[in-house]
Each structure stands twice: as C-alpha cells, then as structure tokens.
Amino acid sequence: AQTVTQSQPEMSVQEAETVTLSCTYDTSESDYYLFWYKQPPSRQMILVIRQEAYKQQNATENRFSVNFQKAAKSFSLKISDSQLGDAAMYFCAYRGGADGLTFGKGTHLIIQP
Amino acid sequence: GAGVSQSPRYKVAKRGQDVALRCDPISGHVSLFWYQQALGQGPEFLTYFQNEAQLDKSGLPSDRFFAERPEGSVSTLKIQRTQQEDSAVYLCASSLEYSRRRGELFFGEGSRLTVL
Numbered sequence: 661a662q663t664v665t666q667s668q669p670e671m672s673v674q675e676a677e678t679v680t681l682s683c684t685y686d687t688s689e690s691d692y693y694l695f696w697y698k699q700p701p702s703r704q705m706i707l708v709i710r711q712e713a714y715k716q717q718n719a720t721e722n723r724f725s726v727n728f729q730k731a732a733k734s735f736s737l738k739i740s741d742s743q744l745g746d747a748a749m750y751f752c753a754y755r756g757g758a759d760g761l762t763f764g765k766g767t768h769l770i771i772q773p
Numbered sequence: 774g775a776g777v778s779q780s781p782r783y784k785v786a787k788r789g790q791d792v793a794l795r796c797d798p799i800s801g802h803v804s805l806f807w808y809q810q811a812l813g814q815g816p817e818f819l820t821y822f823q824n825e826a827q828l829d830k831s832g833l834p835s836d837r838f839f840a841e842r843p844e845g846s847v848s849t850l851k852i853q854r855t856q857q858e859d860s861a862v863y864l865c866a867s868s869l870e871y872s873r874r875r876g877e878l879f880f881g882e883g884s885r886l887t888v889l
Contacts, residue, residue, distance in 0.1 A: 664815075682828075695877075703862060705880035751815050760806045760829075760866075761878060763815035 662754050666764035672679045673742045674772045680727075681737045681767045683752030690714075692756035694728065694735045699749040699766070708750070711735065739769075747771045775799075777881035781867050785887045786855045794850045794884045798802040799869030805848050806878065807840055817866050822848060855888045864884075 663686045673679035698707040711719045711728050718726050727736045730732055753761040778797040786792050798805050804823055808816035818832040824845035842848040852859055862885045865877040
C-alpha cells in the first residue's frame with residue numbers, strides 16, 4: 661500500500677517570504693501522479709499543483725512550484741512571496757493504480773503579517 | 774452544477790440514529806469518491822464509483838456504512854446506527870476521467886457529522 665508522509669504538522673512564514681513544505685511517499689509503482697491540495701477553513705479541497713511521475717521537469721503554477729525527486733520519493737512544495745490568503749492546511753496526495761488519492765496528514769501553514 | 778455539492782453541510786445525530794449524506798458531482802463526471810476526514814487528519818478513502826458501479830468499497834469502516842449511486846450521478850452515503858467514532862467530515866469528490874491514475878479530483882465542501 662502507498663503511504664504519504666508530511667513531517668511538518670505546522671509551518672509559519674512571514675508575508676512575502678518563501679516557505680517549503682515537505683512530503684515523502686512510499687510506492688512500488690512507476691506510473692503515478694502527485695498533488696498538493698489546499699484546504700482553507702471552508703473545508704473545500706483546492707488543487708494547488710500536480711506532478712506526473714514520468715515527467716522529470718518540476719511543475720510550476722505561478723508562485724507555487726515543486727521539487728520532485730523520484731528516486732528519493734520526495735515531493736516538496738515551495739510557495740514564493742507568501743500571501744495572507746495562502747494560510748490553510750496543505751495536503752500532499754498520491755494517485756497511482758489504486759482508486760482515488762492517498763493523503764498525508766497535512767501541514768498547517770500560518771502566514772505572519 | 775458548477776462544482777461538487779454536498780448536503781447537509783452540518784448534521785448532528787444522536788448515537789444510534791441513521792444518517793444520509795448526499796453528493797451531487799460535477800455534471801458528466803464519471804468517477805465519484807467518498808472520503809472521511811477526522812479532526813486534524815488527512816482524508817481517508819471510503820469508496821469509489823465509476824458511473825453507477827461501486828468498484829471499490831474497501832475503505833468503508835464497517836457494515837454500518839453503505840453508499841450508492843443508482844443512476845451514475847448523485848450519490849448517497851448512509852451510516853446506520855451511528856457511533857461517536859463516526860464523527861468526522863465526509864468529503865465527496867468527482868473526476869472526469871475513467872482512468873484511475875489520471876485527472877484531478879474536484880472536492881465538495883464536505884458534510885460535518887457530529888454524533889452525540
């Protein structure tokens with residue numbers, strides 16, 4: 661079974677600074693997708709960024725980028741120029757051959773004004 | 774609809790009561806998932822539908838949990854004889870693609886169940 665580990669229960673960053681959230685996963689599959697989802701207090705999961713395992717190039721979406729290290733099974737999220745609206749729970753998730761997503765336990769991101 | 778819609782958003786039940794949670798996925802989405810999210814935890818997979826077929830129910834915690842999607846659109850998660858440990862947020866998600874590997878999951882806002 662796949663597992664996803666987020667070792668940082670909480671992170672805090674000053675507004676406009678850069679923060680990196682860590683994620684590692686365990687799998688024997690070679691073809692899979694990795695995701696970062698954001699969950700604000702409203703509870704709705706919002707996709708932040710997606711990485712396909714067969715693509716070596718790291719995905720980027722505006723201020724959000726990932727550092728995907730397939731051999732190390734690491735998938736960290738970097739948020740540049742942090743904004744107050746970035747405050748939320750962030751979940752790393754894996755989608756492979758099994759159904760749906762396997763989530764980590766989440767990292768609570770606090771933005772200090 | 775424009776997004777995944779879930780109802781009710783909040784449900785308080787007395788222990789032993791039956792509850793039904795509804796999910797209306799994005800129109801045309803083939804795949805539908807139910808997740809259970811305990812306080813301070815990540816979502817845990819419950820069950821998966823492809824159209825009306827329930828292809829995986831391995832995550833349902835007990836036989837008190839039952840899900841259906843009879844016409845391949847709206848889905849209902851039913852919990853019989855609720856227990857306090859059933860208190861959680863129940864998230865529904867849908868996805869356009871048939872392939873289990875591909876595609877983004879679109880989530881609803883969840884139904885928060887509190888069992889007293």
